[in-house]
Amino acid sequence: MIRPxxxxxxxxxVEAAHVPMPPSVQAGPMAHAIFRVARLHRALAGxxxxxxxxxxxxxxxxxxxxxxGPQRQTDLVRLLGSDAATxxxxxxxxxxxxxxxxxxxxxxxxxxxxxxxxxxLALRHxxxxxxxxxxxxxxxEMPEKRQAEAVQVLEExxxxxxxxxxxxxxQQTDDPAAPPxxxxxxx
Amino acid sequence: MIRPxxxxxxxxxVEAAHVPMPPSVQAGPMAHAIFRVARLHRALAGxxxxxxxxxxxxxxxxxxxxxxGPQRQTDLVRLLGSDAATxxxxxxxxxxxxxxxxxxxxxxxxxxxxxxxxxxLALRHxxxxxxxxxxxxxxxEMPEKRQAEAVQVLEExxxxxxxxxxxxxxQQTDDPAAPPxxxxxxx
DNA sequence: TGACGTTACCTGCTCGAACAAGTAAATCAG
DNA sequence: CTGATTTACTTGTTCGAGCAGGTAACGTCA
Numbered sequence: 001m002i003r004p005x006x007x008x009x010x011x012x013x014v015e016a017a018h019v020p021m022p023p024s025v026q027a028g029p030m031a032h033a034i035f036r037v038a039r040l041h042r043a044l045a046g047x048x049x050x051x052x053x054x055x056x057x058x059x060x061x062x063x064x065x066x067x068x069g070p071q072r073q074t075d076l077v078r079l080l081g082s083d084a085a086t087x088x089x090x091x092x093x094x095x096x097x098x099x100x101x102x103x104x105x106x107x108x109x110x111x112x113x114x115x116x117x118x119x120x121l122a123l124r125h126x127x128x129x130x131x132x133x134x135x136x137x138x139x140x141e142m143p144e145k146r147q148a149e150a151v152q153v154l155e156e157x158x159x160x161x162x163x164x165x166x167x168x169x170x171q172q173t174d175d176p177a178a179p180p181x182x183x184x185x186x187x
Numbered sequence: 188m189i190r191p192x193x194x195x196x197x198x199x200x201v202e203a204a205h206v207p208m209p210p211s212v213q214a215g216p217m218a219h220a221i222f223r224v225a226r227l228h229r230a231l232a233g234x235x236x237x238x239x240x241x242x243x244x245x246x247x248x249x250x251x252x253x254x255x256g257p258q259r260q261t262d263l264v265r266l267l268g269s270d271a272a273t274x275x276x277x278x279x280x281x282x283x284x285x286x287x288x289x290x291x292x293x294x295x296x297x298x299x300x301x302x303x304x305x306x307x308l309a310l311r312h313x314x315x316x317x318x319x320x321x322x323x324x325x326x327x328e329m330p331e332k333r334q335a336e337a338v339q340v341l342e343e344x345x346x347x348x349x350x351x352x353x354x355x356x357x358q359q360t361d362d363p364a365a366p367p368x369x370x371x372x373x374x
Numbered sequence: 375t376g377a378c379g380t381t382a383c384c385t386g387c388t389c390g391a392a393c394a395a396g397t398a399a400a401t402c403a404g
Numbered sequence: 405c406t407g408a409t410t411t412a413c414t415t416g417t418t419c420g421a422g423c424a425g426g427t428a429a430c431g432t433c434a
Contacts, residue, residue, distance in 0.1 A: 039391085042391085043391085043392080046391090046392075072382080073382070073383070074381080074382060074383085077382095084382075084383065084384085085383090085384075085385080085386095087383090088383065088384060088385085089384095089385095108381095108382080109382095110381070110382045110383065111381090111382060111383085112382080112383075183388090183389090185388065185389065
C-alpha cells in the first residue's frame with residue numbers, strides 16, 4: 001500500500017484551510033468530510049422521514065420491497081448491506097406499524113418472506129417525494145453536470161472503501177492474533 | 188407512480204444488478220451514494236478503532252481535545268456538530284476508560300471542563316495512524332488531484348445540507364402546525 | 375442414515391444519535 | 405431585587421448498527 005503521507009502533513013494534503021485547522025483534523029480531510037456529510041445527511045433524512053412516521057433506514061427497506069417485491073430477510077440484508085440482527089428488529093417494527101407482512105417461505109422452513117402491505121402503498125409516493133426533496137437539499141445549487149460528478153466521486157470512494165473492507169475482513173479471518181479485549185465504554 | 192413489480196420476483200431474490208435499477212433507488216442517486224459511503228466509512232472506522240479500544244465518534248472527541256486542549260462540553264458539541272445528550276454519555280464513557288478527566292469550570296458553575304489525561308497521549312499517535320489508514324482506504328487509488336476534487340465535492344454537499352437543515356429548522360420553529368404523533372416502532 | 379458444517383433467523387448487549395423533559399446556574403428585564 | 409428567559413448539562417427513551425451467542429432447518433459426504 002502506498003503511504004503518500006505519514007507524518008504531520010506539510011504543505012501537501014490540504015492547504016486550503018489557511019490557518020487554524022488542527023493537525024489531527026487536517027490529517028484526514030476526506031474522512032472528516034465524509035463524517036460530517038454523513039451525519040448531516042442522515043439528520044436531514046430523519047427530519048423529512050419523520051413526517052411519514054419512518055426512521056432513517058426503514059425507508060430503504062420499504063423502497064427495496066416496493067421495487068423488488070417480497071423477499072427473504074437475507075436478501076434485504078445483502079442488498080442493503082445491513083446486518084441480520086438489525087434487519088430482524090427493523091422488520092419487526094415495520095410489521096408492527098403495519099407496513100410489512102411476514103410469511104414463511106414454502107421452500108425453506110428457515111426463511112421468512114417479507115412483503116409490503118397494501119397500506120404501505122400509500123406511503124410509497126410520500127417516500128418518493130421525500131427522497132426527491134432530500135436529493136434537492138443534497139444537490140443544492142449544483143448544476144446537473146456537477147451532480148453527476150459528485151455521484152461519480154462518491155462511487156469511486158465507495159469502491160475504495162469496499163475493497164479496503166474486504167481486504168481488512170480477510171486479513172482478520174486469516175490472522176485472529178490480537179483479540180481486542182475491551183473498548184472505551186463502562187470499562 | 189409506476190408499478191414495475193408487485194408480485195414475487197421470478198428467479199427469487201435478486202439475480203443481478205446491471206439492468207433493473209429500480210425507480211426508487213434511481214430517484215436519489217446522490218442520496219443513495221452518500222448513504223452507502225457513510226455506512227462503509229463508519230464500519231471501516233469502527234474496525235480500525237477497535238484496535239485501540241475506541242468506538243467511532245469517540246476518536247473525534249479525543250482529537251478535538253488533543254488539538255485544542257481542555258474545553259467545555261458545549262464547545263465540543265458545537266465544534267463536532269454533535270448533541271449535548273450524546274456528548275454527556277460519550278464523555279462519561281471516555282472518562283470511565285481513563286482517557287478524559289472532568290473538572291468544574293471556575294467561572295461558570297454550570298459548565299464542565301473536559302481535558303485529556305496523560306494516559307490518553309499514548310493513544311494519540313495510534314489514532315493519527317488509524318486516521319491516516321482510513322484516509323488511504325477512502326482514497327484508494329485516487330491520484331492526489333482527484334482527492335482534492337473529492338474533498339471539494341464533499342464540502343459543497345456539506346454546505347448544501349447545512350443550508351437545507353437550517354432552513355428546515357427555521358421552518359419548523361415558525362410553523363409547529365402538524366406535530367407528528369408516531370413513527371414506525373412499537374406502534 | 376448419521377455426523378458435520380452452513381445458512382437463516384432471533385436475542386442480548388453496547389454504543390452513537392436524536393428527541394423530550396428536567397435541573398441548576400447564569401443572564402436579562404422590570 | 406424579583407421574575408422570566410437562556411444556557412449547560414443530565415437522564416430517559418427509541419432506533420439503527422454491530423458483535424456475540426444460540427437455535428432450527430438445510431446440505432453434504434461418508
